[in-house]
Amino acid sequence: MIELKGISKSFTGKKGSIHALKNVSLSVKKGEIYGVIGYSGAGKSTLIRCVNLLEKPDTGAVVMNGVDLTKLSPGKLREARSKIGMIFQGFNLLKTATVYENIALPLKLTGLSKQETAERVTKYLKIVGLEEKHHAYPSELSGGQKQRVAIARALAHEPEVLLSDEATSALDPDTTEAILDLLLKINRELGITILLITHEMNVIQRICDRVAVMENGEVIEEGITKDIFTAPKHTTTKKFVNTLFSHQIPDQMLTELNKTGHVVSLSFFGKASGEPALALVSKKFDVYPNILSGSIAQLKEESFGQLVIHLKGEFAEIEKALAFLRQQQVQVEGVVLDESKNKRIS
Numbered sequence: 001m002i003e004l005k006g007i008s009k010s011f012t013g014k015k016g017s018i019h020a021l022k023n024v025s026l027s028v029k030k031g032e033i034y035g036v037i038g039y040s041g042a043g044k045s046t047l048i049r050c051v052n053l054l055e056k057p058d059t060g061a062v063v064m065n066g067v068d069l070t071k072l073s074p075g076k077l078r079e080a081r082s083k084i085g086m087i088f089q090g091f092n093l094l095k096t097a098t099v100y101e102n103i104a105l106p107l108k109l110t111g112l113s114k115q116e117t118a119e120r121v122t123k124y125l126k127i128v129g130l131e132e133k134h135h136a137y138p139s140e141l142s143g144g145q146k147q148r149v150a151i152a153r154a155l156a157h158e159p160e161v162l163l164s165d166e167a168t169s170a171l172d173p174d175t176t177e178a179i180l181d182l183l184l185k186i187n188r189e190l191g192i193t194i195l196l197i198t199h200e201m202n203v204i205q206r207i208c209d210r211v212a213v214m215e216n217g218e219v220i221e222e223g224i225t226k227d228i229f230t231a232p233k234h235t236t237t238k239k240f241v242n243t244l245f246s247h248q249i250p251d252q253m254l255t256e257l258n259k260t261g262h263v264v265s266l267s268f269f270g271k272a273s274g275e276p277a278l279a280l281v282s283k284k285f286d287v288y289p290n291i292l293s294g295s296i297a298q299l300k301e302e303s304f305g306q307l308v309i310h311l312k313g314e315f316a317e318i319e320k321a322l323a324f325l326r327q328q329q330v331q332v333e334g335v336v337l338d339e340s341k342n343k344r345i346s
C-alpha cells in the first residue's frame with residue numbers, strides 16, 4: 001500500500017549537512033499496523049513526514065497504491081494526501097475552537113455541506129468515545145481526550161492510512177494503553193492501515209504487526225514483531241526488546257552460577273509455555289533447572305514469555321537439554337556479561 005523506495009534526506013544546519021535519512025526503503029501492507037522505532041535523532045519524524053510529503057525527500061520514491069507521490073502535480077498531491085490522516089504527539093488542536101469546530105473546520109474546507117460535516121463529526125466523535133464533548137474546548141480536556149479529538153479529526157476525512165507521530169509519547173501509561181486500544185479498534189473495525197513512529201517498545205509490542213528499527217538515518221532491522229521479539233539481531237534492537245524484558249541478574253551471581261552450569265534465557269510464544277518444557281528437561285536429562293526470573297507480555301496476536309534459568313549439571317548433559325528445548329520450539333540464548341553495560345541477553 002505504501003512503499004518507500006530509497007529515500008534520502010539531508011538538512012543543512014549550522015554545523016553543516018545532516019544526513020537524516022540514508023537510502024531508506026520499507027513497505028507497509030494494506031490493513032496492517034507498521035511501527036518504526038528508534039532513539040531520538042534516528043530519523044523517524046523525517047521519515048514519517050516524507051510519507052505525506054510534509055518533507056520532500058532529496059531522492060527516492062513514495063509510492064501509495066502504485067502512484068509515486070513525489071511525481072504528482074500540486075492538485076493531484078492534495079487529492080492523494082486526503083487519503084492520509086495524521087496524528088501528533090502534541091495533538092495540534094486549535095485552542096480557541098471547540099471540539100466540534102476542531103473537527104468540522106478542516107472538513108468544511110474540503111467542500112462538505114453543513115449537514116454532511118455534522119454527520120461526520122458526530123460519527124467519529126462517537127467512535128473515539130467523546131460524543132458528550134462537542135462543545136468543550138481543548139483546555140477542558142485531558143491529554144488522552146485531546147488525542148481522541150485529534151484522532152476523530154483525522155478519521156473524519158475517511159483516510160486509508162493513518163500516520164501516527166509519537167501519538168502516545170506525552171501520555172501516562174494508562175492513557176497510552178487506552179489510545180493504543182483505540183488505534184487497534186480503528187485498524188480492525190475501519191480497516192485503516194496505520195504507520196506509526198515511536199521510541200517505546202511497548203507500543204510496538206501491543207499493536208504492531210511489523211516493525212522497522214532505525215538508527216542514524218537507516219533501517220537496521222525489520223520484520224514481523226514476533227520475530228523481532230524472539231530473535232533480535234542488532235544490538236540496538238536487543239536494547240529495545242530488553243526494555244520490556246529486563247532480567248537484571250547481578251554480575252557476581254551470574255559469574256557464580258556459570259561455574260556450576262549455564263544461565264540461559266528461554267523465549268516462548270502463546271500456549272507453548274516454558275514450564276512443561278522445563279519439567280520434561282529435568283526428567284529426561286541429568287540437569288537441575290532453577291528459574292531466576294520470568295516475564296510475559298501480550299503481543300498484538302499472542303503472548304510472548306521469557307524465562308531466565310540456571311541449568312545445573314555437566315556440560316554435555318546441559319547441551320543435550322538445550323538441544324531438546326530448541327526442539328520444543330523454545331528459543332534458547334545464553335546470558336552473558338556485557339562489557340560495556342551491566343549485562344544483556346545476547
Ligand SMILES: Nc1ncnc2c1ncn2[C@@H]1O[C@H](COP(=O)(O)OP(=O)(O)OP(=O)(O)O)[C@@H](O)[C@H]1O
Pocket residue numbers: 011012013018019020038039040041042043044045046047199
Ligand atoms: N528541519 C530540520 N533542520 C535541520 N536538521 C533537522 C531538521 N529535521 C530533522 N533534523 C535532523 O535530522 C536528524 C533526524 O531527526 P528526526 O527528528 O527525524 O529524528 P527522530 O528519530 O524523529 O528523533 P526525535 O524522536 O527526537 O524526534 C536529527 O539529527 C535532526 O537534528
